[in-house]
Amino acid sequence: MTTITLTHFLFISAILFSLGVYAVITRRNAIMVLMGIELILNSANINFLAFSRYSGLNIEGQMAAIFVIILAAAEAAIALAIVLNIYKRFNTVNVDEISLLKD
Amino acid sequence: MNLYEIVFYFFAIVTVGSAAVVVFSRNIIYSAFSLLFTFFGVAGLYVLLNADFLAVTQLLIYVGGILVLLLFGVMLTSNTISVELKTGTLHILPATILVALLVGLLTATFWTADWFMSKRASDIAAQTTSKEIGDALVTTHLLPFEIASIILLVAIVGAAMMARRENPKSQIPI
Structure with a gap:
């Protein structure tokens, strides 16, 4: 018998989510914004697995988490390609200096 | 305090602490490397949640794939002449207020909500999930x-x- 409950896992995911949001808002470097997005996706996955575990061990939450991981991989590859293109064009990856849609 | 709780708190501290280093570090290389420990900690939490396949997938894809991609991004987009890997910050005050409100709201919701808990959830033996x-x-x-x-x-x-x-x-031509 253990005292670790669903709420413990939810608290950790809430803290991770908030840290990710903070990184997305405050960092200037686009790579750091990507790291914040990865933190947010990880916190969502912890929630999926925690609910899956504590609501009677059905597999649905784990399936959702698998698809989140798949989409995170695809998103990271595409985002890195876009960031490399931005660096080639503007010679910077600071998100507040990239304010042109067309030049 | 049994073994499950000790392992849980260890992985929780690793995850949250290294995530804080990721967010608050000024050096982007430190951030990228401490993201590694965050992913390891989250994989440990997955094991505690009876998700062994997901934990291995997390290690393979996040640590082996996404983290390496991010490091490539850091290396390729920093000016190697002026070795400046610092990352600037903006909107500190509004972000702090917003995130404090967010974490307060989330924890209050998680604390007060009357979650559905399965009766057999507390005494389930660990089992493999790969087949399912x-x-x-x-x-x-x-x-x-x-x-x-x-x-x-x-x-x-x-x-x-x-x-x-x-x-x-x-x-x-540009």
């Missing part, structure tokens, strides 16, 4: 599985198209 996940992927979740494969293919082709060096002959 494999069964679900080819029966009930077959369509999302195939769509995910197509999404991955499109992402690979698109990323390669966008990131490759342009042919100098066909270069469009």
